[in-house]
Amino acid sequence: MIENRRLSGGSHLLRVRDEHARRDTPQSQPGQFAQLLAHPSQHLVRRPMSIHDEGDGWRSFMVKPVGPATRELVALRAGDSVDMTPPLGKGFPAPGELGEGPVFLVGGGFGVAPMHFMARILDGLPQAPEYRILYGGRTRNDVELDVLAGVNGEVLTSTDDGSLGFHGTCVDLCATQLDALGAARAARAVVLTCGPHAMMHALHGAVARRVHALYASLEEVMACGVGVCMGCVAKTRDGWVPICTHGPVFRSDTVFDLEGTADHV
């Protein structure tokens, strides 16, 4: 590990060495993840983490300490070793596939990590599309704006208690933003989201039909990370498929509002 920086709300930004990583021709796509574990670790199974950025010789991750393995990770110091897989899964559509309309990057909690990566890539395009990051949390403490440092695009925040930015959820915020665009422009918009399942589900209900496309990055407990163990499945139109290989990013209409998923949360 190269660097461990504590963020404003208690998450950590970890920068991990990877000789194949490249800033300008990244080996990974936003929405892809890697599996990480401290090395040595008290744990058996590496934990999936969305890629927050890729630089020359490193990749970064935003790790929220929610349990023993993530606490172990954030306790590491520069120089300690980390066990890290190559980038896994299918990320968000490439910038070229986002169409001409406005792009909304909607992140909740550590779901903002892949939004940072996407924004940084959009910023680097000769003709950056118009995009906004909508970043929501319960309270201002959950909105760790320093994780988005260096991003050019506009960042709008929302908090459930109104302590920062828009008073409400980022689902409401996104709906408001689409309202402001007008139906025609909204219909050309693409929304990318990552965050708690309930939030993404609500976002699907609120905006999927009004926009060109909504892509959501799903989360499930993982072991192998490569479609072998069948541990991390989601019900899609094609049946139960591993999130780690068929996702984690799915078009929302292929995974939400299907029979049998309603009670997933």
Place this chain on the structure above:
Amino acid sequence: MIENRRLSGGSHLLRVRDEHARRDTPQSQPGQFAQLLAHPSQHLVRRPMSIHDEGDGWRSFMVKPVGPATRELVALRAGDSVDMTPPLGKGFPAPGELGEGPVFLVGGGFGVAPMHFMARILDGLPQAPEYRILYGGRTRNDVELDVLAGVNGEVLTSTDDGSLGFHGTCVDLCATQLDALGAARAARAVVLTCGPHAMMHALHGAVARRVHALYASLEEVMACGVGVCMGCVAKTRDGWVPICTHGPVFRSDTVFDLEGTADHV
């Protein structure tokens, strides 16, 4: 942990903070041990380690990496935390109880650690008794003389292959030393030993009857360290007793040459 110093043969000298420790009025006796484990650790059970020295606010240990838990310990860096029990068990007789004759401290492998502590204490006495450290190993690499740095007494070494010091075992060396003393002085000598079971057993056979007393520090796999689990027993004249509380130091004639112990090794 305050300091981790690699010794010449691959063992490590670990200095661990303990606010109760005192150089001049040590809380522990040579031959006592503490149970150590890296913290956090991949292991469940703390490992017994003879106390190598006690200073103001610290205790030191000579750790030989022979398996996973000792390898974990020697990989620690200054500043890392260590889980350490208070001093446990019964050590060697106090200096005042060693009598007037010469004292031999016979250590094999990491068994030299408590000999360092004993020597350092003898050195500090107003009238230090005459003592010698006999330190044996298979080859010169096993004789890590730097672990005895600062000791005033004479150090004699032996190696099975003759690559350093006396050519033979430290049992032979001890016998030779006693021969040189003459029977009468030898009969007043006290021998303290710590090392592989087979070595101590042989030493008992070779010298116990010629000297005033031989004390041996036994080794057995431990869990509780306080006489609860009955895991670490040795057969003594009083039956099977926990080494961790009744020892690890025993008068050799109470534990060797009893029925049922011959096949222990």
Place this chain on the structure above:
Amino acid sequence: MSESTREFPIRIGPASFQNPYFAASGCFGYGLEYAESIPPQELGAVVTKTVTPLPRAGNPVPRLQETPAGLLNSIGLQNVGIEAYLRDKLEPLVAAGGVPFVSISAATLDEYVRMAEMLAPYDSIPAVEVNLGCPNVDAGGDRDAAEARAVEQFTRTVKERLPDKAVAIKLTPNVTDIVLLARAAEQGGADAVVAINTLAAMDIDLVRGRPTFERVRAGLSGPAIFPVALLKVWEIAAAVRIPVVAVGGIAQAEDVLKFFMAGATAVQLGTVLFSNPELLRQVRAGVREFVQARGLQHPHELCLDHVPESAEGRAQWTPIG
């Protein structure tokens, strides 16, 4: 301090205990060995090292081997025998304010008769645990007790002679269906079942090229077995009406809370005590916090609904003022 240890009292048959946190047999000696770091009076009860009709020297060394998140032991019930126990070990524990939950084991019904009769006169002993699950002895070990019929008979034999004491039957997990054994214990008149003893397992010493333990088979304990113990407790709690005392791998308050959710009336701390003498205090604090945060009065209210309602009152607790 004694205030805080008198918390969440429980009942098992005729006996009551100031709290539901016990020490597991074999992991706390006869009760005083750990007194410096864990005063026995802070525990709900001390389940003592299993005593047998005669003293036992136990198995050859080595007797212990660490495994991933576990500990193998082949102690072989080394103990002073019931006579010396009653003469030398019982009183000091009681004098120190500890509550002895005496663990016994025997190879035959006759021996159980004799042991029960020896224990009966001691008013200072509120409870007896019958260890039917030791994998480390030849006679009277887990293999002899794998039959429901045997469990019922052993239970009845002991309970008939100890009507005023809580009699708890400790079961082996090394069976196809532990529920059958628990039901047999209930049928035999047990006041509680205790689950689980160690899992049968072994290790091999590669250097010496032979099994680590002379008896080959040893008992696996520690965090590694917690998920197994949890299932056994869950299954038993759903099937019997007597209290279930949960033991196996407890390493933190969360584990204890899970046992309560699975229907345990009390828990026993074992292997992890060897390396974490703070465990009792951590458990106490963690359970208290969780229970209070949910506005409950007693961790028994955490019990999930797999447990038949009729069984819920099995270990009625009475809030203490």
Place this chain on the structure above:
Amino acid sequence: MSESTREFPIRIGPASFQNPYFAASGCFGYGLEYAESIPPQELGAVVTKTVTPLPRAGNPVPRLQETPAGLLNSIGLQNVGIEAYLRDKLEPLVAAGGVPFVSISAATLDEYVRMAEMLAPYDSIPAVEVNLGCPNVDAGGDRDAAEARAVEQFTRTVKERLPDKAVAIKLTPNVTDIVLLARAAEQGGADAVVAINTLAAMDIDLVRGRPTFERVRAGLSGPAIFPVALLKVWEIAAAVRIPVVAVGGIAQAEDVLKFFMAGATAVQLGTVLFSNPELLRQVRAGVREFVQARGLQHPHELCLDHVPESAEGRAQWTPIG
């Protein structure tokens, strides 16, 4: 590379394998998913994800939970079904040089008949593993297979229809005496027994206040269970004359060496593959070094003397030039 993987060949019934290192069922998919880090042709065989007569969707999520040194799974045999397996999955593995050891499971004898008949014509399948130990399904799982009579019947049914293939019977450890099941498999004509499947266990989600898995009961795998698996393999190897394939918690070469000492003919790598794709190479190097250092030719020579001599030749190996 292919030179070094052709090392310590073994035989199981009519089939031979280039080395004794297999992938465990459910831990290597249908054989190609891991190909980038673990080329299937480096394994002695790939035991495929268990296939059933019809496709199965498996159990609800969550399906996984880590425990101390272990992994709980409640996959529920999600698989494409035997038809799709034979149509889509078999050939690509064979084409890549992998050796398919096809794992099957069914709920009734009739279904086993049908599956065996479907497999019989495929010359590219040298071996079939019958999974009688899954704790995560209702019908055909470990509880149905806890009876020796059932094991013998299932075995005979499959083997009669697959005389030219190696038929291995995978047993559940969740029984009082696994040796009875192993003997029943032998009696039914099995070419090998495979031990062990996962230990029955569970976890509880404290936050949601309910069992982590919808079916409550799940299967525990990983290093935590190694000492249990080792004892089962030891006991079985001493009691039957057919080869024993060892599986359970292998995390390093030392574990594999212990299984060989306990009498295993081959081993399967499982859970630890998920986090250590180097495991196969580490095992290969570690076993080779140990065997060579002792001047042996084959790890089968490590087998200790609890195994009857008559059984030692059970998996004769022929040194390859």
